[in-house]
Amino acid sequence: MTETITAKDINEQDKALLSDLQDALANCMKCGNCMEVCPVYKEVGKEAAVARGKLSLMEGVLKGSIPLSAAFDTAMSKCVSCKACTAKCPCGVPADELILRGRQAAVKARGLHPIKKKVFALLKNRHLFDFSLRMAGVFGPLSFKKIPGKMAALARFPMPGMDYKRVTAPFASTPLRSQYPEVIKVDRPTMRVGFFTGCTINYIYTDVGQSVINVLKENNIEVTLPSMQHCCGTPVYMSGDVDSAKILAKHNIETFDSYNFDYIVSACGSCTEAFRIEFPHLFHDDPKMSAMTEKLAKKTYEISEFLIDIVKIDKTKLGPVNTTVTMHDPCHMARGIKVTKQPREVLKSIPGLTFVEMKAPDRCCGSGGSFSLGNYELSRKINDKKIADIASTNADTVVTSCGTCRMHLTDGLFQNNMNQDALHVVQVLDRSYKAGHKK
Amino acid sequence: MEKHHINALKEIVGEENVLTSAEDLYCYSYDATPGHAHMPDAVVSPANTAETSKVLKLANENRIPVYTRGSGTNLSAGCVPTKGGIVLLMTRLNKILEIDLENLVAVAEPGVIVADLNKEIASLGLIYPPDPGTVATATLGGTVAENAGGLRGLKYGVSKHYVMGLEVVLANGDIMNTGGKNVKDVSGYDMTKLFTGSEGTLCVITKIISKLVPAPEAKKAMMAIFKDLDNAGKAVSAIIAAKIIPATLEIMDNATIRTVEDYAKVGLPLDAEAVLLIEVDGNPIVVEKEAEKVMEALKANHADFVQIAKDDAERDKLWAARRAALPALAKLRPTTYVEDATVPRNKVPDFLREVSSIAKKHNVTIGTFGHAGDGNMHPTIVCDIRIPEEMERVYQAMDEMFKAAIALGGTLSGEHGIGLGKLPWMEQQHGQITMNTMRSIKRALDPNLILNPGKLVGEC
Ligand SMILES: Cc1cc2nc3c(=O)[nH]c(=O)nc-3n(C[C@H](O)[C@H](O)[C@H](O)COP(=O)(O)OP(=O)(O)OC[C@H]3O[C@@H](n4cnc5c(N)ncnc54)[C@H](O)[C@@H]3O)c2cc1C
Ligand code: SF4
Ligand code: SF4
Ligand code: SF4
Numbered sequence: 001m002t003e004t005i006t007a008k009d010i011n012e013q014d015k016a017l018l019s020d021l022q023d024a025l026a027n028c029m030k031c032g033n034c035m036e037v038c039p040v041y042k043e044v045g046k047e048a049a050v051a052r053g054k055l056s057l058m059e060g061v062l063k064g065s066i067p068l069s070a071a072f073d074t075a076m077s078k079c080v081s082c083k084a085c086t087a088k089c090p091c092g093v094p095a096d097e098l099i100l101r102g103r104q105a106a107v108k109a110r111g112l113h114p115i116k117k118k119v120f121a122l123l124k125n126r127h128l129f130d131f132s133l134r135m136a137g138v139f140g141p142l143s144f145k146k147i148p149g150k151m152a153a154l155a156r157f158p159m160p161g162m163d164y165k166r167v168t169a170p171f172a173s174t175p176l177r178s179q180y181p182e183v184i185k186v187d188r189p190t191m192r193v194g195f196f197t198g199c200t201i202n203y204i205y206t207d208v209g210q211s212v213i214n215v216l217k218e219n220n221i222e223v224t225l226p227s228m229q230h231c232c233g234t235p236v237y238m239s240g241d242v243d244s245a246k247i248l249a250k251h252n253i254e255t256f257d258s259y260n261f262d263y264i265v266s267a268c269g270s271c272t273e274a275f276r277i278e279f280p281h282l283f284h285d286d287p288k289m290s291a292m293t294e295k296l297a298k299k300t301y302e303i304s305e306f307l308i309d310i311v312k313i314d315k316t317k318l319g320p321v322n323t324t325v326t327m328h329d330p331c332h333m334a335r336g337i338k339v340t341k342q343p344r345e346v347l348k349s350i351p352g353l354t355f356v357e358m359k360a361p362d363r364c365c366g367s368g369g370s371f372s373l374g375n376y377e378l379s380r381k382i383n384d385k386k387i388a389d390i391a392s393t394n395a396d397t398v399v400t401s402c403g404t405c406r407m408h409l410t411d412g413l414f415q416n417n418m419n420q421d422a423l424h425v426v427q428v429l430d431r432s433y434k435a436g437h438k439k
Numbered sequence: 440m441e442k443h444h445i446n447a448l449k450e451i452v453g454e455e456n457v458l459t460s461a462e463d464l465y466c467y468s469y470d471a472t473p474g475h476a477h478m479p480d481a482v483v484s485p486a487n488t489a490e491t492s493k494v495l496k497l498a499n500e501n502r503i504p505v506y507t508r509g510s511g512t513n514l515s516a517g518c519v520p521t522k523g524g525i526v527l528l529m530t531r532l533n534k535i536l537e538i539d540l541e542n543l544v545a546v547a548e549p550g551v552i553v554a555d556l557n558k559e560i561a562s563l564g565l566i567y568p569p570d571p572g573t574v575a576t577a578t579l580g581g582t583v584a585e586n587a588g589g590l591r592g593l594k595y596g597v598s599k600h601y602v603m604g605l606e607v608v609l610a611n612g613d614i615m616n617t618g619g620k621n622v623k624d625v626s627g628y629d630m631t632k633l634f635t636g637s638e639g640t641l642c643v644i645t646k647i648i649s650k651l652v653p654a655p656e657a658k659k660a661m662m663a664i665f666k667d668l669d670n671a672g673k674a675v676s677a678i679i680a681a682k683i684i685p686a687t688l689e690i691m692d693n694a695t696i697r698t699v700e701d702y703a704k705v706g707l708p709l710d711a712e713a714v715l716l717i718e719v720d721g722n723p724i725v726v727e728k729e730a731e732k733v734m735e736a737l738k739a740n741h742a743d744f745v746q747i748a749k750d751d752a753e754r755d756k757l758w759a760a761r762r763a764a765l766p767a768l769a770k771l772r773p774t775t776y777v778e779d780a781t782v783p784r785n786k787v788p789d790f791l792r793e794v795s796s797i798a799k800k801h802n803v804t805i806g807t808f809g810h811a812g813d814g815n816m817h818p819t820i821v822c823d824i825r826i827p828e829e830m831e832r833v834y835q836a837m838d839e840m841f842k843a844a845i846a847l848g849g850t851l852s853g854e855h856g857i858g859l860g861k862l863p864w865m866e867q868q869h870g871q872i873t874m875n876t877m878r879s880i881k882r883a884l885d886p887n888l889i890l891n892p893g894k895l896v897g898e899c
Pocket of ligand 3 (some may be wrong): 079
């Protein structure tokens with residue numbers, strides 16, 4: 001596998017993969033509007049980093065003007081999939097998705113980034129995955145140096161793909177789904193909800209999971225944590241490994257379908273997006289799966305969205321939380337499932353809480369799912385802008401709605417010697433319910 | 440270009456600031472203009488004037504073409520390296536050097552994004568008015584080199600009205616200063632004006648001294664819908680005759696109205712022949728009075744519907760239709776040509792009629808919107824560049840459109856520049872003598888013809 005793979009070679013192997021992209025690519029008028037918003041371009045400053053450049057490179061490969069080279073892979077990997085370009089584009093070009101397609105081509109041609117390969121091989125095997133992440137929790141103190149008072153730790157010896165200076169959250173000693181029975185009963189439940197925890201909440205941020213369960217219980221909702229659920233597959237999908245993503249997706253769809261829940265709730269924009277948008281997309285040409293997928297898509301909600309739009313929480317039960325809070329909108333909330341009002345409404349319902357908007361709340365935090373695994377320095381630079389924005393609000397807490405964002409923000413706050421808390425929206429709400437009981 | 444040239448360039452700007460991989464070169468083979476692309480041999484990003492000067496000296500001695508580039512958003516193929524050579528990327532020179540509040544002057548490097556300059560001075564109550572549709576992406580250098588205009592051209596003018604002085608590097612590497620902070624300055628030929636709008640063919644701009652003006656305290660937006668195009672034209676004249684110079688006076692033709700309505704559902708009647716969007720700005724008391732007079736002029740000229748924005752939210756709504764014009768048209772077909780033929784203000788209705796009959800005749804889709812106040816129209820042609828037969832018709836339509844503009848006493852380009860795109864019609868607009876004069880200037884300043892060769896004045 002060298003620099004010499006050409007469009008011809010690829011097309012001989014898989015004509016369909018790239019060629020139906022041609023029409024989509026032709027819609028880019030090269031206006032360059034995406035330069036304004038692309039966080040990667042803002043740091044790198046080279047045309048190959050912005051959507052316009054990446055789309056041109058794909059066009060070049062398809063035309064046979066340039067080879068499908070290692071440099072092409074690199075260009076395609078320099079994208080945090082934040083969808084900012086797509087939201088800005090006057091021509092309606094879904095650049096982030098097209099870039100994923102470019103990555104898929106690159107994966108087919110020469111395989112994944114070696115670090116990601118290790119992580120994703122693990123992801124595909126649910127038992128092995130569960131086992132190794134539990135082990136990470138049990139032996140966590142060995143591999144991570146704890147940072148006092150924070151849900152954060154400094155990696156002590158290299159994890160696959162981790163920069164050793166990098167602050168990650170410690171793995172929980174007991175995963176969330178082992179802390180609770182599968183069904184969490186309440187008296188006279190008003191509805192039955194399936195909680196898709198996602199891996200971040202199950203293995204790392206169990207505190208967020210606990211808050212989700214507490215808050216739902218406060219509202220007389222029966223919560224089920226289907227034991228067979230697995231990672232949604234988004235990270236694998238984002239890296240261009242569609243086949244693995246499909247295996248994970250099918251498993252989750254069948255698992256959740258079998259319970260017949262009233263609603264499915266998740267506490268992560270990407271996970272909600274997976275159920276709502278990606279799964280239907282993955283199986284659109286498979287009639288049996290597609291019906292099941294569409295049904296689940298319609299009843300899946302992100303937690304803040306669920307609490308405001310469906311549950312319509314009773315605000316009189318909330319007690320004061322005296323703190324100043326600012327909010328980071330995860331890309332997959334702001335531009336994926338387009339949920340930004342509800343988490344704000346949750347915060348604004350809490351007495352005593354002062355909410356301060358940062359300058360660019362929906363600008364990417366730089367994490368980009370597994371982007372930061374292969375591009376840590378670049379993702380830090382993007383993150384530094386976010387941290388500066390947080391600092392300018394003088395808030396003592398920054399909240400968000402995604403585990404990966406929380407982790408990246410925590411890392412950024414630490415690297416910049418700041419001591420703000422980074423929490424999930426629902427954790428602050430949980431505190432408020434608790435304060436309400438003391439009233 | 441030879442290997443040793445590349446090495447010499449790396450010596451000047453540093454290894455990481457010379458790009459030569461096929462992938463990187465491919466990314467600098469185009470700008471925002473459809474249908475023009477050519478790979479350079481190297482992309483070179485200097486850090487300052489001294490490095491720029493050394494690069495040019497080397498290029499000049501070795502007869503290597505140099506294509507200066509800002510953000511590459513121009514619509515006249517101005518950045519396309521048609522003869523290979525060097526793309527000189529100016530985006531690393533991106534510092535605002537000075538905001539001089541006593542003289543209301545900014546000194547900045549060419550790679551500064553126009554919107555960033557405006558953000559910087561907003562808190563001081565100042566604006567830099569030239570605001571092309573690309574303010575958030577275009578560089579100061581690129582806008583000065585294109586003499587870019589924008590929505591506020593009627594009242595505030597275009598780039599050339601703000602450039603007071605420049606530092607430029609000439610083709611042979613010499614560094615030259617023009618103008619300065621003096622409001623009045625008649626010392627010598629006005630080289631500042633010559634270089635403004637020179638599209639990278641005469642020099643490389645490395646520093647810009649620009650005028651700033653106080654931000655207007657108040658704004659008021661109004662919209663009017665006309666079933667009859669002539670009434671819209673008369674309303675525009677009436678507003679100006681009432682001695683009101685709105686900051687914005689925009690028009691959309693029927694084809695654009697239909698497309699916008701289809702896409703954004705803002706509630707425009709499909710049979711309307713024109714929509715006007717007007718905004719007056721300035722002192723709050725004056726703004727109120729002027730808005731009243733504008734409304735009178737609109738009604739007196741039989742506007743079928745008028746609305747005035749009461750607050751910011753309503754203002755946003757009125758603007759929504761105009762903002763949707765380009766995105767709505769661009770989504771119709773893969774390829775979009777945004778032209779900018781310009782006619783004297785009173786000829787706008789005639790020109791719009793000409794354009795729609797040309798579109799019909801050649802069966803091409805053209806939506807025209809633009810700055811009615813200054814006659815700067817944007818006939819926007821949407822098509823598919825991959826279909827040769829269709830492109831034949833598109834080129835025919837373009838040809839007739841430009842000829843129509845010239846015949847009405849207009850000009851090929853109001854703000855996007857000539858570059859390559861409109862070169863074929865230059866002779867027709869200017870005649871032999873003017874073209875020869877322009878070419879003499881080009882040869883005098885760039886005898887080896889290395890700066891953006893073949894553009895603006897063609898081969899010489
Ligand atoms: C969607 C869209 C809307 C637009 N709307 C408008 C509009 O309303 N009004 C308008 O006027 N234009 C408009 N434009 C055109 C374009 O944005 C402007 O021409 C802009 O000024 C180009 O700036 P840039 O930094 O991208 O320059 P580039 O495209 O990089 O360069 C433009 C020209 O300037 C030369 N150049 C660049 N930097 C320098 C330098 N430092 N020294 C010497 N020469 C240099 C280049 O060689 C080239 O010929 C629009 C374009 C698009 C795509
Ligand atoms: S904004 Fe859209 S059309 Fe414009 S260059 Fe980017 S992807 Fe292409
Ligand atoms: S998705 Fe985000 S990072 Fe990727 S090209 Fe678009 S704007 Fe840039
Ligand atoms: S998207 Fe992130 S948080 Fe959600 S399941 Fe996948 S890895 Fe876990």
